[in-house]
Amino acid sequence: MSSQLRLAVDAMGGDLGPRSVVPACIRFLKKFPQAELKLFGPSAQLQNLIDDERQPRLASRLEIVPCEQVITQSCNPLQAVRHKRDSSMACALQSVASGEVQAMVTSGNTGALLALSRNILGNIEGVRKPALGKALPTERGFCYLLDLGANIDCSAEDLLQFARMGIEAQRIHTGRRNLAVALLNIGAEPHKGTEEIRRAAELFEADPKIHYAGFVEGHDIFTGVVDVVVCDGLMGNVAMKSAEGVIRLMGQKVFTIEKKGAFKRFFGQLAIKLLRKWRTQVEPARYNGACFLGVRGNVIKSHGGASSEAFYRAMITAKECAEADLAAKVGRAMAEAEWNRAMDKS
Amino acid sequence: MSSQLRLAVDAMGGDLGPRSVVPACIRFLKKFPQAELKLFGPSAQLQNLIDDERQPRLASRLEIVPCEQVITQSCNPLQAVRHKRDSSMACALQSVASGEVQAMVTSGNTGALLALSRNILGNIEGVRKPALGKALPTERGFCYLLDLGANIDCSAEDLLQFARMGIEAQRIHTGRRNLAVALLNIGAEPHKGTEEIRRAAELFEADPKIHYAGFVEGHDIFTGVVDVVVCDGLMGNVAMKSAEGVIRLMGQKVFTIEKKGAFKRFFGQLAIKLLRKWRTQVEPARYNGACFLGVRGNVIKSHGGASSEAFYRAMITAKECAEADLAAKVGRAMAEAEWNRAMDKS
Numbered sequence: 192m193s194s195q196l197r198l199a200v201d202a203m204g205g206d207l208g209p210r211s212v213v214p215a216c217i218r219f220l221k222k223f224p225q226a227e228l229k230l231f232g233p234s235a236q237l238q239n240l241i242d243d244e245r246q247p248r249l250a251s252r253l254e255i256v257p258c259e260q261v262i263t264q265s266c267n268p269l270q271a272v273r274h275k276r277d278s279s280m281a282c283a284l285q286s287v288a289s290g291e292v293q294a295m296v297t298s299g300n301t302g303a304l305l306a307l308s309r310n311i312l313g314n315i316e317g318v319r320k321p322a323l324g325k326a327l328p329t330e331r332g333f334c335y336l337l338d339l340g341a342n343i344d345c346s347a348e349d350l351l352q353f354a355r356m357g358i359e360a361q362r363i364h365t366g367r368r369n370l371a372v373a374l375l376n377i378g379a380e381p382h383k384g385t386e387e388i389r390r391a392a393e394l395f396e397a398d399p400k401i402h403y404a405g406f407v408e409g410h411d412i413f414t415g416v417v418d419v420v421v422c423d424g425l426m427g428n429v430a431m432k433s434a435e436g437v438i439r440l441m442g443q444k445v446f447t448i449e450k451k452g453a454f455k456r457f458f459g460q461l462a463i464k465l466l467r468k469w470r471t472q473v474e475p476a477r478y479n480g481a482c483f484l485g486v487r488g489n490v491i492k493s494h495g496g497a498s499s500e501a502f503y504r505a506m507i508t509a510k511e512c513a514e515a516d517l518a519a520k521v522g523r524a525m526a527e528a529e530w531n532r533a534m535d536k537s
Numbered sequence: 538m539s540s541q542l543r544l545a546v547d548a549m550g551g552d553l554g555p556r557s558v559v560p561a562c563i564r565f566l567k568k569f570p571q572a573e574l575k576l577f578g579p580s581a582q583l584q585n586l587i588d589d590e591r592q593p594r595l596a597s598r599l600e601i602v603p604c605e606q607v608i609t610q611s612c613n614p615l616q617a618v619r620h621k622r623d624s625s626m627a628c629a630l631q632s633v634a635s636g637e638v639q640a641m642v643t644s645g646n647t648g649a650l651l652a653l654s655r656n657i658l659g660n661i662e663g664v665r666k667p668a669l670g671k672a673l674p675t676e677r678g679f680c681y682l683l684d685l686g687a688n689i690d691c692s693a694e695d696l697l698q699f700a701r702m703g704i705e706a707q708r709i710h711t712g713r714r715n716l717a718v719a720l721l722n723i724g725a726e727p728h729k730g731t732e733e734i735r736r737a738a739e740l741f742e743a744d745p746k747i748h749y750a751g752f753v754e755g756h757d758i759f760t761g762v763v764d765v766v767v768c769d770g771l772m773g774n775v776a777m778k779s780a781e782g783v784i785r786l787m788g789q790k791v792f793t794i795e796k797k798g799a800f801k802r803f804f805g806q807l808a809i810k811l812l813r814k815w816r817t818q819v820e821p822a823r824y825n826g827a828c829f830l831g832v833r834g835n836v837i838k839s840h841g842g843a844s845s846e847a848f849y850r851a852m853i854t855a856k857e858c859a860e861a862d863l864a865a866k867v868g869r870a871m872a873e874a875e876w877n878r879a880m881d882k883s
Contacts, residue, residue, distance in 0.1 A: 377771060
């Protein structure tokens with residue numbers, strides 16, 4: 192398996208574009224001698240960056256696929272599907288569809304990615320709505336949160352499918368079997384939340400494949416009381432981005448303290464290494480790379496503001512998904528008879 | 538004004554009950570010699586805690602109002618309104634309604650508080666749905682976020698009212714006039730979000746009283762790019778609690794690093810004071826106390842897990858609201874002609 196790792200990388204998109212993607216690719220190839228990368232983007236621009244890095248030996252494992260068309264942040268999903276079929280993002284997805292690569296990574300426009308993934312790869316049979324999911328650090332390990340923003344309106348049945356897909360992804364990530372699944376809500380009491388959330392609770396409870404642990408609140412995502420947290424894309428997006436915002440705020444506050452006063456600066460210097468280590472344990476860059484679950488292929492979305500370090504982390508996530516063949520596992524899980532029966536009842 | 542500060546305090550509810558509330562009251566009375574407190578709860582239990590504190594001089598400014606009935610965390614809103622009219626929470630609200638006190642503080646059951654507040658105090662004229670709001674720390678100051686969980690289903694018109702109430706609250710908190718208002722969404726682009734969010738954007742844009750700054754994402758709450766962020770109670774609750782969860786996680790990670798290795802422990806000791814100061818700049822306890830905006834009286838909800846320190850902070854928030862008479866200001870803002878006209882159009 193190890194000699195077979197082939198990933199597609201969309202070099203465009205994200206705030207830094209190829210300036211973060213190319214160095215991440217070089218680092219990835221150095222770290223994993225069995226890996227091969229197909230890099231999609233404007234060839235002249237990419238070639239320049241790679242020459243700068245002076246990595247002639249890696250060239251044989253790094254294939255540049257020229258794509259002059261680029262999807263900008265303002266491009267809406269419909270435009271992407273209709274007019275951006277030759278873009279670096281669409282071509283990278285095509286290479287997943289054709290089986291040339293086992294996974295693709297991009298830091299580009301999320302809406303366009305979701306629309307193009309559905310269009311080019313297609314949904315896994317039985318999946319109503321693919322969802323974005325990600326493992327977040329907790330006090331005890333990791334919690335898989337989904338949907339992170341692919342779907343605004345979610346029925347109880349959609350949330351049930353998210354749970355099943357999230358369980359598969361978290362199994363691959365943690366290697367554990369018996370995973371506790373919760374629904375994100377504004378309180379733990381059974382009467383809380385929207386009708387869809389309460390109806391989802393009934394479906395989760397009735398499903399023999401789900402070890403349902405009840406409602407949890409936003410802070411419980413990070414305590415590690417459960418392994419998978421399911422919610423609609425609006426709540427999941429707000430949860431993840433608010434958490435990221437606070438981490439950035441704390442980083443900024445450290446910097447402010449560091450600057451004030453000679454005495455504090457002295458201890459600040461001693462403390463700063465520790466502070467950095469502390470922060471890196473929870474910072475978003477370390478856990479970059481959301482998986483688009485429910486489409487016929489492994490699609491990994493990096494944070495749009497990803498640094499080279501962060502994009503490299505997203506590539507590691509893609510490697511994990513590719514080696515475990517997450518999309519195929521999700522496909523098998525969704526095809527299981529008991530599961531389909533539960534959905535038919537609804 | 539300063540000789541007139543009278544607050545009602547619900548001693549029951551929250552994880553710690555009177556054990557966090559009573560020390561906070563003692564500290565508050567010591568700090569503010571002009572303040573008088575009415576403390577609602579089982580008198581024997583409260584008297585014991587106050588005797589323990591040995592504060593005979595403060596007794597004249599701390600009136601215990603005996604209430605044996607208590608609202609538990611499992612009590613639902615309807616039960617509270619029907620069967621808990623003699624509870625410490627309901628009696629504290631009654632003292633706001635009668636004008637005996639200028640504000641009340643509780644760390645009890647949120648659902649019960651919202652239902653009892655509406656029932657005992659009534660909504661301000663023209664307010665469809667009161668909302669919970671709170672000022673959160675940002676990189677540049679504070680951002681007022683609402684609704685934090687009072688309302689699950691919110692129309693565009695509800696969100697417009699939240700904006701107006703949030704502006705008043707943030708004006709009092711910051712003393713500033715021209716406040717930028719945003720809607721919380723999953724992206725900044727105009728096509729993002731639910732229909733209600735997009736419709737709210739149109740209403741905000743058309744309102745001459747609102748300096749509308751567009752959509753923001755979860756992380757923008759903490760950057761300080763805007764002064765007021767408006768959303769439904771589900772999104773607001775998830776945003777606030779996810780942020781709190783990450784801060785707690787970071788605290789726990791520091792502790793883990795501190796324990797490992799002698800060398801690190803040595804520097805850890807030097808660094809720990811600085812780390813604590815850093816964390817207190819953003820930790821939830823420091824910014825405790827959400828205001829229930831839109832009812833005829835100043836009602837402040839403390840975090841349920843509040844320590845004595847955190848409950849004291851909620852009392853400071855209550856003092857601010859009482860001295861500025863936030864509820865009256867919200868009432869005047871909602872009565873303004875232009876505002877009503879904008880609402881009528883909808």
